[in-house]
Amino acid sequence: MPVDLPKRASDEGAHEGLRRLTEEALRLIPPSTARTAQLVTPRQGLYLLRQHQRTAFEAAIYTPMLCLILQGCKEMTFGEHHFRLRAGECALVSHDLPMVSRVRDAPYLVLLLNIEVEVLRSLYEDLGELVTAGTEARALEVHRADSRLLDAITRYLALAESETDARVLGPMLLKEIHYRLTMAPLGHMLRSLIRHDSHASSIARAIALLRQDFRSPMVVEELAREVGMSVSSFHKHFKAVTSSSPLQYQKGLRLLEARRTLVAGTSSVTTVAFEVGYESPSQFSREYTRKFGRPPSQDVASRVLSAPSRGT
Template sequence: MHLERLIEQAQGLITRSLRPMDDLLLFQRSAPSSFEAALYEPVLCLILQGRKQVSIGEQTLSFGAGECLLVSHDLPVSSRVTKAPYLALVLEVDVATIRKLYDEVAESALDSERARAAELHRADPGLLDALGRYLALADAPADAKVLGPLISKEIHYRLLVAPFGGMLRSLIRHDSNASAIARAIGNIRGDIRSPIVIPELARQVGMSASSFHKHFKTITSTTPLQYQKELRLLEARRLLRTGGASVTTAAFDVGYESASQFSREYARKFGVPPSQDLANGAA
């Protein structure tokens, strides 16, 4: 399938639904945007029109029409649309499905120690075709029940064996560094309030402290402490914007011991003081 055909499909669907399938999202912007902070869980983002810039720790990626961003781990990111009109197809990546494919790709799965949790590549015709067939099921609910799981598995397989699928290939091994860091991320996300003790976190995932720190930064482009800070600030913003917490309460709820330090780091991260987001949330 050509990219133009996939664009036509997406444009036809987006007027009716931004989420044509449970794990598939269409995202559109008519103008460039400022930086927006968010948490990306494992996902494939294929740009159909326009261009986007994504910053992940010390790594900055820029990609445009026909290019894919594949994210294999939960990552705090800052992103902005740099060229519009912008249209993107976003597919949730199911790591469990990836792992079930282990037996079918086992011999080719051991080549990815230098891969990162966010990788770019141009989408090949096979992947575009599979995504197009999956998108088409939005208009065929009966077919979607039977064919949806099959096409989803095909898409995951194509991502797994693609040139930018190195981190996914590493994740299917439970004894890999990628799997250890994924478990560590799960532990950090499970308790963002408690201070991180690197030796203890490393022990929990079966690594030495020095090896853990090295591989965490290689994979995520950031340190465990910075990663936790990003999560804390994102959660604090959510609390403020939903109107359920004061600035001080939000700071303490996510693990800060100093409200003034929280306010400084919040403003540095989001460009506005937390009190402004509190006001916006209340409005």
């Protein structure tokens, strides 16, 4: 069952900050009578997504980002962890993660901000010993946004009004946002990523290698050696960060790519199974069904039914 974030003491500053940020975000989204999703990009790496109705659960790769709910409710599943996020609550993703999520309550409005590792690492000299402070953390952390973070994001979003302001102030405000996230209760993993030689950074490199070549058979010993870790340490920290083993992570990548190909392409189930690295189409179908709740043949059938008619 999804877990709601625990109730905390009222933060009037955060309440007002959320109101102002939501108003600024809505101002940047064009009015529409359509019921389809609206996505706008006020700045590079910054997105506003509006949904007018609930959605079904969908699996996708989440890249490092801040996901801040402004309206509605989002449910997210990461490994064995299930979260329900409402307005004013946020999820911080530090590594590329296969996740399942849906819009539970609409209207729904979310602000998405890419996490820039180079901006994070520019904080290294200023943070000093704080870089290594904190406990072991997951690649997905959730918390309520405080007034200082909301204020920084609102000012960054408002830069869409002036190219000159954006050019001069944008880098400083982006650095401030990364600093606020790093020092927030959900910032343990970001503090680890600031260091090139941390376990978190090593796992990030391993994930990048897996994503580049997820179709090929994986040799864990070689992957651990590539990122400078022993096999036992690699397994331990990979699991701690991603809540999955390297093999499970690779399987998730294969299945997500398979579904994307089946829904958008013209290939058969068997062809796609081999293309993403499976040796057995029957094993592929079993794992696909377990992952998505429906066999791959149903997604192929849906694709065929939704295709435009070629008749007169």
